[in-house]
Amino acid sequence: MTRTGSGHPRHSRPGDGQDSRRRRPPPKGRSPRRRRRPPVARTATANGLPSGPRGHWFLVAAGLLVVAAALTLDGYATGVVGETRPGPPAGFASAESAEVRRGGPVVNVTGDRPTSVRLPGRTVALTFNDGPDPEWTPQVLDVLARHGAKATFFVVGSKVARHPDLARRIVAEGHELGNHTYSHADLTAVPGWRLRLESSLTQRALAGATGLHTTLARPPHSPAPPAVTDLQWAAMKELAAEGHLVVLTDLDAEDWSRPGTAEIVASSLPAGGEGAVVTMRDSGGDRRQTVEALDLVLERLKGEDYRAVTVTEAIGMPSAHRRAGAVDRFFGAALNLAQRASETFTGVLRWALFIAGALTLGRFGFFIVLAGVHAHRTRGGTRRRNAVGGWPSPPPVTVIVPAYNEAAGIQATLRSLVATSYRGELEILVVDDGSTDGTANLAAAPGFPGVRVIRRPNGGKPAALNTGIAQASHELLIMVDGDTVFERATIGRLVRRFADPAIGAVSGNTKVGNRRGAIGRWQHIEYVIGFNLDRRAFELLDCMATVPGAVGAFRRSALVALGGVSGDTLAEDTDLTMALCRAGWRVVYEENAVAWTEAPASLGELWRQRYRWCYGTLQAMWKHRRAVVERNPFGRRCLGYLTLFHVLLPLLAPVVDLMAIYAIAVDDPLPVVAAWAGFVLVQGLIGWYALLLDGERASALWILPLQQFVYRQLMYLVVIQSLATALLGVRLRWHGIRREGTFNEFTQAAGRSLPAGGPRRP
Structure with missing residues (x-):
C-alpha cells in the first residue's frame, strides 16, 4: 500500500460500465431494444464509500462489543473487574451483631431476631473455601474418600463455571456445596446490588454445572462469630434475604499462610470433645500442606471417635441442595459456557x-x-x-505524465522535468485523460520544450499510461x-x-x-x-511490492x-x-x-x-x-x-x-x-x-x-x-x-x- 497517485476518476476495467463513449441513438421509428443487464457487484458512491447500508461497520461495532463483553466477563470472573479486598475492621455497636457474636457458627437470620446453632459434641463439619481447584480439590476429595468423611465446599461461582466437572464430583461423592460468591468479593465493601449479583450468579453457575441450588452461604473473609462486625452482619442479612443460611467457623486452620503441616493440624482439632466447624482452603495457591494436614486431622478425629460430616448433617437439617428449575439450569449452563469461552478467547487474544x-x-x-x-x-x-551508471553515454528516456484534472499542479511538474540536469535525449509525454479543467492547455503552453500533449477520452489511469507507452520513442520509461x-x-x-x-x-x-x-x-x-x-x-x-506512480x-x-x-x-x-x-x-x-x-x-x-x-x-x-x-x-x-x-x-x-x-x-x-x-x-x-x-x-x-x-x-x-x-x-x-x-x-x-x-x- 505504498504509492502515490493522481486523481483519475474512472477505472478502465473491462466491462465495468464506465466507458466514456456515447451510445448511438436508435434509428427513427425503432424502439430501443431493452437488454437484460448481467448482475454486477454494487458500486461505490462518488466519495469512494460503498453505496447502500454499511453493514460491515455494524459488524465491526458488534465484534468490538463482543470483545469488550468477553474482557469484562473474564475480568469479573478473575477479580480484575470490581475486585475487592478486606477493608478495615468496623465497629461493634448493634445489639443484633452482639447477639451473633455470642452465638454459634451456623446463623439463621430469617426471623425477627438472629438465631444460631452450635455443633454437638464429637462432631466436626469440615469446610473448604475458595475452590474448586483442578489441582488441589481432587486431592482433598481423595483424602476424604479414603477416610469415609464428608465435607462442605463453599465454592466460588466463577471457578464452578470454569471447572463444572469438579462441582459434579463433589456432589456425586456425597459432599455439600455452599455459596462463596461469584468472584470472591468482600461483601462488606460492595453495594447491595453487587452482593445480590454475586449470590445469584453463583447459584446460576451451580445450576448449570450440577442442576442444584444451595441454601448455605459463607461470605469471603468471614471470621468466627465473636469477631463479626456490624458491616459483616449487614452482609449476612442480605445473604439471608436471598434465602441462605450463613455458615461461619469455629476453627480456622489459616492454611492460606502455609504455616506448616503441624501448625495446620493443631489449629484444626477441637478441644475437649467439643463440636466445631473447621475451615480449610482447597484453592488459592499451593495447598500441599492442607492436603497433608487433612489426612492427619482425619486420623486424629477418628481416633477420638469424632464424626466428620456435612454442615446440615451436623446440625440435623435436610440437605442444603435444592433442585434448580429448567430455566435456571439453562441460563446457568449458558453462563458457564460464556465464561469459559471468554476465558479462552481472552487467553488466545493475549x-x-x-x-x-x-x-x-x-x-x-x-x-x-x-x-x-x-x-x-x-x-x-x-x-x-x-552520472549515467555503466552506460557509455546517457541513453534516451521518455517521461510519461498521465493527467486528469491536474490544472493546479501540472505546470510545476513540467517545470521540474524540463529543468532536469539529465544530459541525454528526453521526451516528455503528457497524456491528458479527458480533463475538464484545462490541464491539456496548460501543459501545451509555451515554455516547456520537448513536451508533447496527447489528448484522449477519459478511460482511467492504466489506459492513459498504456497510451503513453504506445507513443513512447525510447526503451527507458519514467512515469510521474x-x-x-x-x-x-x-x-x-x-x-x-x-x-x-x-x-x-x-x-x-x-x-x-x-x-x-x-x-x-x-x-x-x-x-x-x-x-x-x-x-x-x-x-x-x-x-518489492510497489514502484509508486509518483x-x-x-x-x-x-x-x-x-x-x-x-x-x-x-x-x-x-x-x-x-x-x-x-x-x-x-x-x-x-x-x-x-x-x-x-x-x-x-x-x-x-x-x-x-x-x-x-x-x-x-x-x-x-x-x-x-x-x-x-x-x-x-x-x-x-x-x-x-x-x-x-x-x-x-x-x-x-x-x-x-x-x-x-x-x-x-x-x-x-x-x-x-x-x-x-x-x-x-x-x-x-x-x-x-x-x-x-x-x-x-x-x-x-x-x-x-x-x-x-x-x-x-x-x-x-x-x-x-x-x-x-x-x-x-x-x-x-x-x-x-x-x-x-x-x-x-x-x-x-x-x-x-x-x-x-x-x-x-
Missing part, C-alpha cells in the same frame, strides 16, 4: 497480541539491519558510478504523476540503475511536499519510515511483454510491480531519485486515497495469489509480508486499543502507559534512523506520539473498510483528491526548478 507485538518489533529490527546494509552498499556503489515534481538529478539517478540488464524497474524516493499541518507531518513520517525504509529492505529481499522507471520491452499496464485493479502500480517480479525482473530502489508529491491535506481526502490504495492492494494480492506456489520466492516473501503486516495485524489494532482502554479503566494504568511509551520510543528511534538515512530533519518526530491517537486509527479503519468492501463484493470506483498546487510557488520562484532539498527549505 497470546495473539503478544505475538503481534513481537513480530512488529522483530520486523522493525530486521528492516533496520537491512536498511543499513542497503545504505552502505548504495554509498559504496554511488562513489564508483558516474501530475501532482509530483522531480529534483534536477532524479531522472539521471533513475536511469543509471538500468545499466544492469536484469533490472526491469526502479522505484524512486517519494517525499511529502506539503507537510505544514499535522496530517502532512504524519504522512511525511509514514513515507520516510513506512515506505522508503521498507523499500531498502525489499530490494535486498527481491520482493516516481518509477521501467523498461518498455518488459511492459510490452506483460501486455502493458493492467486495469484489473485500482492499484495499477502494485499490480504492475508484482507482474514484473513474477516475470523474473529485478525491481530496485534508488533512494537518491527524489520526487516531491502533494499529499492529501484533510482527513477525508486522506481516507479516500488510502481506501483506494488498500482496496487496490488487496485486489493485486488476490490477482497474484498463485505467486505463492511458484519457484520464484517473490510471492511467498511479498504476499506473506503484505498479508501479515498490512492485513492481519491491522485487524488486531482495534482490539489493542480496546484492551488498553479496558486495562486503564479497571486496572493499574501504569503498565499500559509504560508499554505505550516504550513502543513510541522504539518507533522514535527507528524514525530517527530512517530520517537520518533519508537526509531529513529529526525534529519531525515531535508529532509522532500524537500519531497514535488519530492517524493510526484511521489507517486500520481503512484496512477494515477495504477488506469488508472486497468480501462484500462492492466495486470501488477511482476517486481522486483535491489538489492545492503546493509546488507552484517553489518552482516559479526558482525559475522552473525545484529548490535543492525540496519545498521544505524554500
Whole structure:
C-alpha cells in the first residue's frame, strides 16, 4: 500500500460500465431494444464509500462489543473487574451483631431476631473455601474418600463455571456445596446490588454445572462469630434475604499462610470433645500442606471417635441442595459456557497480541539491519558510478505524465522535468485523460520544450499510461504523476540503475511536499519510515511490492511483454510491480531519485486515497495469489509480508486499543502507559534512523506520539473498510483528491526548478 497517485476518476476495467463513449441513438421509428443487464457487484458512491447500508461497520461495532463483553466477563470472573479486598475492621455497636457474636457458627437470620446453632459434641463439619481447584480439590476429595468423611465446599461461582466437572464430583461423592460468591468479593465493601449479583450468579453457575441450588452461604473473609462486625452482619442479612443460611467457623486452620503441616493440624482439632466447624482452603495457591494436614486431622478425629460430616448433617437439617428449575439450569449452563469461552478467547487474544507485538518489533529490527546494509552498499556503489551508471553515454528516456484534472499542479511538474540536469535525449509525454479543467492547455503552453500533449477520452489511469507507452520513442520509461515534481538529478539517478540488464524497474524516493499541518507531518513520517525504509529492505529481499506512480522507471520491452499496464485493479502500480517480479525482473530502489508529491491535506481526502490504495492492494494480492506456489520466492516473501503486516495485524489494532482502554479503566494504568511509551520510543528511534538515512530533519518526530491517537486509527479503519468492501463484493470506483498546487510557488520562484532539498527549505 505504498504509492502515490493522481486523481483519475474512472477505472478502465473491462466491462465495468464506465466507458466514456456515447451510445448511438436508435434509428427513427425503432424502439430501443431493452437488454437484460448481467448482475454486477454494487458500486461505490462518488466519495469512494460503498453505496447502500454499511453493514460491515455494524459488524465491526458488534465484534468490538463482543470483545469488550468477553474482557469484562473474564475480568469479573478473575477479580480484575470490581475486585475487592478486606477493608478495615468496623465497629461493634448493634445489639443484633452482639447477639451473633455470642452465638454459634451456623446463623439463621430469617426471623425477627438472629438465631444460631452450635455443633454437638464429637462432631466436626469440615469446610473448604475458595475452590474448586483442578489441582488441589481432587486431592482433598481423595483424602476424604479414603477416610469415609464428608465435607462442605463453599465454592466460588466463577471457578464452578470454569471447572463444572469438579462441582459434579463433589456432589456425586456425597459432599455439600455452599455459596462463596461469584468472584470472591468482600461483601462488606460492595453495594447491595453487587452482593445480590454475586449470590445469584453463583447459584446460576451451580445450576448449570450440577442442576442444584444451595441454601448455605459463607461470605469471603468471614471470621468466627465473636469477631463479626456490624458491616459483616449487614452482609449476612442480605445473604439471608436471598434465602441462605450463613455458615461461619469455629476453627480456622489459616492454611492460606502455609504455616506448616503441624501448625495446620493443631489449629484444626477441637478441644475437649467439643463440636466445631473447621475451615480449610482447597484453592488459592499451593495447598500441599492442607492436603497433608487433612489426612492427619482425619486420623486424629477418628481416633477420638469424632464424626466428620456435612454442615446440615451436623446440625440435623435436610440437605442444603435444592433442585434448580429448567430455566435456571439453562441460563446457568449458558453462563458457564460464556465464561469459559471468554476465558479462552481472552487467553488466545493475549497470546495473539503478544505475538503481534513481537513480530512488529522483530520486523522493525530486521528492516533496520537491512536498511543499513542497503545504505552502505548504495554509498559504496554511488562513489564508483558516474552520472549515467555503466552506460557509455546517457541513453534516451521518455517521461510519461498521465493527467486528469491536474490544472493546479501540472505546470510545476513540467517545470521540474524540463529543468532536469539529465544530459541525454528526453521526451516528455503528457497524456491528458479527458480533463475538464484545462490541464491539456496548460501543459501545451509555451515554455516547456520537448513536451508533447496527447489528448484522449477519459478511460482511467492504466489506459492513459498504456497510451503513453504506445507513443513512447525510447526503451527507458519514467512515469510521474501530475501532482509530483522531480529534483534536477532524479531522472539521471533513475536511469543509471538500468545499466544492469536484469533490472526491469526502479522505484524512486517519494517525499511529502506539503507537510505544514499535522496530517502532512504524519504522512511525511509514514513515507520516510513506512515506505522508503521498507523499500531498502525489499530490494535486498527481491520482493518489492510497489514502484509508486509518483516516481518509477521501467523498461518498455518488459511492459510490452506483460501486455502493458493492467486495469484489473485500482492499484495499477502494485499490480504492475508484482507482474514484473513474477516475470523474473529485478525491481530496485534508488533512494537518491527524489520526487516531491502533494499529499492529501484533510482527513477525508486522506481516507479516500488510502481506501483506494488498500482496496487496490488487496485486489493485486488476490490477482497474484498463485505467486505463492511458484519457484520464484517473490510471492511467498511479498504476499506473506503484505498479508501479515498490512492485513492481519491491522485487524488486531482495534482490539489493542480496546484492551488498553479496558486495562486503564479497571486496572493499574501504569503498565499500559509504560508499554505505550516504550513502543513510541522504539518507533522514535527507528524514525530517527530512517530520517537520518533519508537526509531529513529529526525534529519531525515531535508529532509522532500524537500519531497514535488519530492517524493510526484511521489507517486500520481503512484496512477494515477495504477488506469488508472486497468480501462484500462492492466495486470501488477511482476517486481522486483535491489538489492545492503546493509546488507552484517553489518552482516559479526558482525559475522552473525545484529548490535543492525540496519545498521544505524554500
